[in-house]
Amino acid sequence: MLLMCFLIVSGCGNTVTGQQDITAIKTLLLQQQKAWNNGDIEGYMQGYVQSDTLRFASGGTVRRGWTATLNGYKRGYPDKTSMGTLQFSNIQVTLFSETYAAVFGSWQLDRKHDRPSGLFTLLLCKTAGTWRIWADHTSSAKE
Numbered sequence: 001m002l003l004m005c006f007l008i009v010s011g012c013g014n015t016v017t018g019q020q021d022i023t024a025i026k027t028l029l030l031q032q033q034k035a036w037n038n039g040d041i042e043g044y045m046q047g048y049v050q051s052d053t054l055r056f057a058s059g060g061t062v063r064r065g066w067t068a069t070l071n072g073y074k075r076g077y078p079d080k081t082s083m084g085t086l087q088f089s090n091i092q093v094t095l096f097s098e099t100y101a102a103v104f105g106s107w108q109l110d111r112k113h114d115r116p117s118g119l120f121t122l123l124l125c126k127t128a129g130t131w132r133i134w135a136d137h138t139s140s141a142k143e
Helices: 002-010 019-037 041-047 066-076
Strands: 055-058 061-064 085-095 100-110 117-127 130-140
Touching: 019 041, 019 085, 019 100, 019 117, 019 130, 041 066, 055 066, 061 066
Parallel strands: 055 130
Antiparallel strands: 055 061, 085 100, 100 117, 117 130
């Protein structure tokens, strides 16, 4: 809520341009993609803040906390076949400050019998010099 108030007051027009931070955030997403494609959900989850403050929304459900999010991924993707191959695209990073950013993008899974896809919005916070996702809203496209 505090972030929303800040964004409204600031008009969202004054973004900070820090190429190193944008590169670090894109690298984080590439690391997540690589971990997913290796069947490593725990490695994928390293991109998220390991805290009860993590918020993950998808499919009309909100999960709160790192462990709940990890368990949700494990239930939804119990094996490498169900995980498929993940590809992120159309990545747009917006830095709001030296410590807050948003990422908009698309995702697609290539699996044996289907190719689900959709959009995501991530809110990130930089703590101790490291960017981590603390809010994720992922949606699926209709097929």
